Amino acid sequence: MNDMRIAERTVGTNAAKISARGVQVYYGETHALKDVDVDILDRTVTAFIGPSGCGKSTFLRCLNRMNDTVAIARVEGTILLDGQDIYDKRIDPVQLRAKVGMVFQKPNPFPKSIYDNVAYGPKIHGLTRNKGELDEIVESSLRKAALWNEVKGRLNDPGTGLSGGQQQRLCIARAVATSPEVLLMDEPCSALDPIATAQVEELIDELRENYAVVIVTHSMQQAARVSQRTAFFHLGNLVEYGETGQIFTNPKDTRTESYITGRIG
Amino acid sequence: MADATQTGIGPRPVDWTSEEIGARVRRRKASEMRLKMVGLAAIGFAFLMLAILMVSLIATGWQAMTQTHVRIDVTYDPALINEANPARSNFRQMLQNSLVAQVPGATAEDGRALLGILSNAAQFTMRDRLLADPSLVGRTVTLNVPASDPYDLLNKGLIDHETPEELRRVKDNEIAFFGALAAQGRVTKPLNTTLLTSADSRFPELAGLRGALTGSFYALLTCFLLSFPIGIGAAIYLEEFAPKNKASDFIEVNINNLAAVPSVVFGLLGLAVFLNWLGLPRSAPFVGGMVLALMTLPTIIIATRAALKAVPASIREAALGVGASRQQVVFHHVVPLAMPGILTGTIIGLAQALGQTAPLLLIGMNAFVTAAPATPFDPATALPTQIFIWADSPERGFVSRTSAAILVLLGFLVLMNGLAIFLRNKFERKW
Ligand SMILES: Nc1ncnc2c1ncn2[C@@H]1O[C@H](COP(=O)(O)OP(=O)(O)O)[C@@H](O)[C@H]1O
Numbered sequence: 105m106n107d108m109r110i111a112e113r114t115v116g117t118n119a120a121k122i123s124a125r126g127v128q129v130y131y132g133e134t135h136a137l138k139d140v141d142v143d144i145l146d147r148t149v150t151a152f153i154g155p156s157g158c159g160k161s162t163f164l165r166c167l168n169r170m171n172d173t174v175a176i177a178r179v180e181g182t183i184l185l186d187g188q189d190i191y192d193k194r195i196d197p198v199q200l201r202a203k204v205g206m207v208f209q210k211p212n213p214f215p216k217s218i219y220d221n222v223a224y225g226p227k228i229h230g231l232t233r234n235k236g237e238l239d240e241i242v243e244s245s246l247r248k249a250a251l252w253n254e255v256k257g258r259l260n261d262p263g264t265g266l267s268g269g270q271q272q273r274l275c276i277a278r279a280v281a282t283s284p285e286v287l288l289m290d291e292p293c294s295a296l297d298p299i300a301t302a303q304v305e306e307l308i309d310e311l312r313e314n315y316a317v318v319i320v321t322h323s324m325q326q327a328a329r330v331s332q333r334t335a336f337f338h339l340g341n342l343v344e345y346g347e348t349g350q351i352f353t354n355p356k357d358t359r360t361e362s363y364i365t366g367r368i369g
Numbered sequence: 370m371a372d373a374t375q376t377g378i379g380p381r382p383v384d385w386t387s388e389e390i391g392a393r394v395r396r397r398k399a400s401e402m403r404l405k406m407v408g409l410a411a412i413g414f415a416f417l418m419l420a421i422l423m424v425s426l427i428a429t430g431w432q433a434m435t436q437t438h439v440r441i442d443v444t445y446d447p448a449l450i451n452e453a454n455p456a457r458s459n460f461r462q463m464l465q466n467s468l469v470a471q472v473p474g475a476t477a478e479d480g481r482a483l484l485g486i487l488s489n490a491a492q493f494t495m496r497d498r499l500l501a502d503p504s505l506v507g508r509t510v511t512l513n514v515p516a517s518d519p520y521d522l523l524n525k526g527l528i529d530h531e532t533p534e535e536l537r538r539v540k541d542n543e544i545a546f547f548g549a550l551a552a553q554g555r556v557t558k559p560l561n562t563t564l565l566t567s568a569d570s571r572f573p574e575l576a577g578l579r580g581a582l583t584g585s586f587y588a589l590l591t592c593f594l595l596s597f598p599i600g601i602g603a604a605i606y607l608e609e610f611a612p613k614n615k616a617s618d619f620i621e622v623n624i625n626n627l628a629a630v631p632s633v634v635f636g637l638l639g640l641a642v643f644l645n646w647l648g649l650p651r652s653a654p655f656v657g658g659m660v661l662a663l664m665t666l667p668t669i670i671i672a673t674r675a676a677l678k679a680v681p682a683s684i685r686e687a688a689l690g691v692g693a694s695r696q697q698v699v700f701h702h703v704v705p706l707a708m709p710g711i712l713t714g715t716i717i718g719l720a721q722a723l724g725q726t727a728p729l730l731l732i733g734m735n736a737f738v739t740a741a742p743a744t745p746f747d748p749a750t751a752l753p754t755q756i757f758i759w760a761d762s763p764e765r766g767f768v769s770r771t772s773a774a775i776l777v778l779l780g781f782l783v784l785m786n787g788l789a790i791f792l793r794n795k796f797e798r799k800w
């Protein structure tokens with residue numbers, strides 16, 4: 105691909121939204137993530153790249169404590185969200201997940217109407233007082249996900265009836281609806297065709313205005329296109345982390361260089 | 370061309386047109402053909418057996434769909450009425466007298482034989498009419514009463530006239546009397562509604578399935594009300610909330626074992642615990658339903674767990690991802706999506722319960738009860754135990770009624786399984 109154009113980095117001075125220190129993850133005996141230190145900046149798209157199985161998803165799932173639902177997973181170290189340790193006993197992981205939204209690899213709308221998909225989060229967290237407010241949240245979420253114009257006339261149709269790209273944007277709208285501060289996306293485009301991918305990438309760039317976005321991708325082109333900062337993982341280690349332009353044009357570590365130039369992965 | 374067929378990378382060139390390769394293809398096709406034939410033969414055999422079963426049931430059972438009735442004019446003879454207690458009047462004599470008068474060539478001596486044409490119910494019908502309307506005394510009314518079992522068989526052509534008279538249940542003169550009544554147009558063969566509207570009776574012509582149907586209904590209702598909530602609750606807990614450890618493995622293994630326990634064992638358990646220990650009433654559909662619930666529980670638990678497991682992980686993740694608690698994930702998403710599977714499993718479990726005989730025999734649901742149970746706590750039979758009783762009865766009229774009862778039971782089973790298939794197809798979801 106010649107499209108290794110690097111996204112303009114207007115940001116670089118934002119405060120750290122999440123800072124992780126010495127994060128270790130074990131699945132039973134497997135040491136899946138080794139001593140990861142990362143600061144994720146607010147209003148920035150951060151890309152996690154690396155070969156398959158290197159622990160990108162594992163780290164992403166630490167950030168909203170999704171790993172708590174895996175019985176054999178064990179997480180060590182500290183992860184601060186706005187200075188607050190999210191693994192602190194006083195933190196309710198359920199509420200945390202509303203604040204740190206997640207979008208998955210395969211679009212997974214609920215087998216319910218488009219409206220109910222978006223309204224579900226606000227409903228269970230009691231974010232609205234009446235139907236009018238809920239309607240408002242649904243509309244603004246769908247607008248933020250650049251889906252409103254396509255679905256405004258058929259909010260009661262099943263979400264599963266949309267195209268793959270629309271479903272993924274519906275999932276983004278659903279994540280946005282609980283007013284999160286961070287959006288985690290685990291290979292959000294890997295099940296989409298190139299046109300839908302382009303739409304979602306454009307959307308990610310817009311979301312940066314309001315959220316800290318973390319995106320896992322196995323496509324370096326995608327990382328280059330959408331992110332301002334990139335972290336390269338390899339065999340459970342965070343090898344290199346920095347501005348996307350620097351990672352792609354001037355990697356410091358030889359492993360990063362090998363991966364970027366296609367010699368590992 | 371030689372190049373095209375004689376290339377290869379192995380030690381020898383491959384010739385795809387060689388005799389050896391051709392024989393291999395023919396052998397493969399022959400073996401595929403054989404497998405197909407064996408499969409078709411197996412299916413054909415299964416269908417043949419089913420057809421034989423259905424044909425034999427219908428061949429005997431259809432005779433029970435009608436019942437011979439005899440229409441006679443009887444006079445409420447004031448001389449035979451018991452003034453003090455009209456219910457105890459001599460209705461048999463009134464019937465005899467009327468029959469003797471109406472059958473040409475019959476004398477008073479033939480009275481008893483003539484009375485045998487009518488079902489025992491005739492005198493009770495007379496009594497009930499009189500009690501309802503005392504002004505009938507001295508008047509003549511027309512009764513349309515069932516014929517007794519031997520004459521019903523005679524009318525249906527089930528009595529072999531070649532049998533020597535002394536071995537036959539109806540003698541030559543009786544055949545003649547019945548023929549005379551028939552000649553007057555007094556013999557009809559209407560639909561046997563008694564079969565569904567009456568409870569059991571010693572007389573085949575009066576016996577029906579009402580008691581058994583009601584008993585089965587109450588038993589299944591009890592079974593459903595107990596096993597559905599308990600089964601689903603247990604399955605949801607085991608599948609979604611229970612920690613995965615030795616104890617839950619042990620429970621899991623034992624639930625599977627429970628599903629394989631013979632039903633008669635559950636009957637013995639019911640007898641020991643529900644009747645002897647708790648002192649619950651014998652022969653009651655409620656107790657029957659409790660025993661059936663014990664048997665249905667493992668089926669429902671296993672089906673529910675399978676249905677819960679089949680809900681894709683992506684839906685759970687989606688719900689967790691927007692901050693649903695585990696309980697909300699289960700009750701807002703997983704259980705509703707698993708519901709069609711749960712219902713299908715439940716209906717199949719209930720259909721199994723409907724056909725169970727042994728456990729009901731052990732708690733006495735093979736009692737002879739001539740009234741349908743008014744509540745689930747009254748003695749009753751159930752469909753399969755009624756079939757068991759009738760199949761054991763010496764009266765020949767019960768032969769066709771047994772088959773008819775089996776057809777009714779099979780009808781309900783087909784209906785329930787059809788409902789299960791309908792639900793499965795209707796809610797089938799593609800992810
Ligand atoms: N639920 C799990 N149970 C056991 N091992 C897991 C689980 N999830 C991930 N792993 C292991 O952790 C390592 C990192 O996986 P993952 O984070 O999914 O990699 P990536 O997303 O970078 O491809 C892999 O070796 C994988 O086998």
Ligand SMILES: [Mg+2]
Pocket residue numbers: 160161162290
């Ligand atoms: Mg992954």
